[in-house]
Amino acid sequence: MHLPNYVDARRRENNDYKRVEFKFDDKIRNKYLGKTYFLKTYGCQMNEHDSENIDALLIELGFSKVDDYEDADLVLLNTCSIRENAHNKAFGMLGRLKHLKEKKHNLIIGLCGCMAQEASVVEDILNKYKYVNFVFGTHNLYQLPQILDSAISSLRQEIEVFSKEGDLVEGLPVVRANSYKAYVNIIYGCNKFCTYCIVPYTRGKERSRAKEDILKEVDELINSGYKEITLLGQNVNAYGKDLYSDYNLGNLLEDIAKKDIPRIRFMTSHPWDFTDEMVSVIGKYKNIMPSVHLPVQSGSNRILKLMGRRYTKESYLELFNKIKSSVPNVAISTDIIVGFPGETENDFLETLDLAQKCKYDNAFTFIFSPREGTPACKLKDDVTITEKEERLQRLNEIVNKYFLFNNKKLEGKVVSVLVEGLSEKNDMYFGYTDTNKLINFTVNRDVKIGDIVDVRVTSAKTWSLDGELVG
Ligand code: SAH
Ligand code: SF4
Ligand code: F3S
Numbered sequence: 001m002h003l004p005n006y007v008d009a010r011r012r013e014n015n016d017y018k019r020v021e022f023k024f025d026d027k028i029r030n031k032y033l034g035k036t037y038f039l040k041t042y043g044c045q046m047n048e049h050d051s052e053n054i055d056a057l058l059i060e061l062g063f064s065k066v067d068d069y070e071d072a073d074l075v076l077l078n079t080c081s082i083r084e085n086a087h088n089k090a091f092g093m094l095g096r097l098k099h100l101k102e103k104k105h106n107l108i109i110g111l112c113g114c115m116a117q118e119a120s121v122v123e124d125i126l127n128k129y130k131y132v133n134f135v136f137g138t139h140n141l142y143q144l145p146q147i148l149d150s151a152i153s154s155l156r157q158e159i160e161v162f163s164k165e166g167d168l169v170e171g172l173p174v175v176r177a178n179s180y181k182a183y184v185n186i187i188y189g190c191n192k193f194c195t196y197c198i199v200p201y202t203r204g205k206e207r208s209r210a211k212e213d214i215l216k217e218v219d220e221l222i223n224s225g226y227k228e229i230t231l232l233g234q235n236v237n238a239y240g241k242d243l244y245s246d247y248n249l250g251n252l253l254e255d256i257a258k259k260d261i262p263r264i265r266f267m268t269s270h271p272w273d274f275t276d277e278m279v280s281v282i283g284k285y286k287n288i289m290p291s292v293h294l295p296v297q298s299g300s301n302r303i304l305k306l307m308g309r310r311y312t313k314e315s316y317l318e319l320f321n322k323i324k325s326s327v328p329n330v331a332i333s334t335d336i337i338v339g340f341p342g343e344t345e346n347d348f349l350e351t352l353d354l355a356q357k358c359k360y361d362n363a364f365t366f367i368f369s370p371r372e373g374t375p376a377c378k379l380k381d382d383v384t385i386t387e388k389e390e391r392l393q394r395l396n397e398i399v400n401k402y403f404l405f406n407n408k409k410l411e412g413k414v415v416s417v418l419v420e421g422l423s424e425k426n427d428m429y430f431g432y433t434d435t436n437k438l439i440n441f442t443v444n445r446d447v448k449i450g451d452i453v454d455v456r457v458t459s460a461k462t463w464s465l466d467g468e469l470v471g
Helices: 006-010 045-060 084-103 119-127 138-154 199-203 211-223 249-257 276-284 301-307 313-326 345-358 385-408
Strands: 019-021 036-041 074-079 108-113 134-136 158-160 168-170 181-185 228-232 263-267 291-293 331-338 362-367 414-422 429-433 438-442 452-460 465-469
Touching: 006 199, 036 045, 045 074, 045 108, 045 138, 045 181, 045 228, 074 084, 084 108, 108 138, 119 158, 134 138, 138 158, 181 211, 211 228, 211 249, 228 249, 249 263, 249 276, 276 313, 301 345, 313 331, 313 345, 331 345, 331 385, 345 385, 362 385, 385 452, 414 438, 414 465, 429 452, 438 452
Parallel strands: 019 168, 036 074, 074 108, 108 134, 134 158, 181 228, 228 263, 291 331, 331 362, 438 465
Antiparallel strands: 414 429, 414 452, 429 438, 452 465
16 A cells, blocks of 8 residues: 655655556456446546546456446546545545445445545545545556556555656557547646645656657557647646756647647646747747647736746736737637635736736636645635635626637638537537637538538637638
8 A cells, every 4th residue: 555645745856767668467458358437537638638548448457438337337536636626526426436336336436636646535535435445646547457456356445646756657558539639748747836736746746758759649640640639738838848958848849840730739838938939839830729828827916926926917918928929810818716815806906907908718717725735725815705706706707708809800700620529409510720719610511520621700609609611
């Protein structure tokens, strides 16, 4: 048994991690043929992509996937710790699984992902959720086959969570959720330690994948007909810093852009690591999508400092304007937190002012959620929850207004769309524009999922566009 702890999780030592090639243990391949599993994924794209690896590992063990947890022999929750809400959802699901297990004694229950890296969660599982059979963390996902196999054979609770990053494992099997768009990890972990955020503790230090491994994965995706790849990391703009002295996200984007792939996306970008070279590469290549997610969190310099964000409202706006002027038709989206401990009405007005200046194309807005073990959790907080909710509402009214304002500007224009599917009523197709806006559109000829087509925007709504296929 290995339990997580925050002392190790906080360390950022200069230990070199080895690159190792994953190998599936042949002794347990197909051992569970005939058994079924249900996998529930919470949280960000990082977790979604991890779940694509988990799917592949479980399938190699012989399991087959079901869509209803009540039909499954194994239920695995890939969890998220970012806000209390995410926690509550996973614990709520564990409650439902307890009832199911009372009727179905052989049910195997597992938990992984970011919550597994939290000492207090694992302690609860040891003491109060004894019916959970196994837990593994974000650093040892590749050990899932062994951990699960030993939990099933030993009938003991298996808890294997490491708070120190292990080797950088390449060659994990993957079952991709789509056949036309794919995620590619480029950097794991985060070194920023924003004072409110739990991610540096649950995902460990920044570790970049070797460029050769990334480029090889991209080549394989191109050869399999993929149209869009999204480069993933908690902060993709820090790519390469730990590995190279002269190769960064700009260079990587450029190397990928020269390949025959129609759409390249990347997320998330911390403003601190955004260099002028990166901005100019994004503007230079047509296949790098004009869409940048640039979380600002707050418009108040005092709060930004307390958050440890390392930029000011003024330097953020400078970068924002540089991206706007260098990348034609770029759409910029953001994340904003309201109700950080001690946020005053004036601090909040600074955030509203920034939202008005930036007129974001999209924004994810949150109420601050204290995360155990983070510095902000210990700050005195005299802002009431009612005030916080009211601020969130006022902010949402403003950002929503600009979503519509930006979408309206597209009415009558022709946009490029990657077709993703048929709408629920089967009368329209839907897809995403190069600027990452959802569009529903009618067609007058056959189109296929995965095609990139031209669509004329006929009307704009706050969260989506309507359109008609051109030509
Ligand atoms: N690595 C990304 C963000 C990952 S988390 C970045 O830095 O841009 C996604 C968003 O969740 C953050 O941008 C932040 O707005 C929000 N978030 C993180 N911790 C939070 C907390 N404790 N309470 C409320 N929102 C939080
Ligand atoms: Fe969290 Fe900040 Fe790292 Fe983003 S950059 S994951 S908000 S610590
Ligand atoms: Fe959540 Fe972990 Fe992602 S905390 S947002 S799943 S990195």
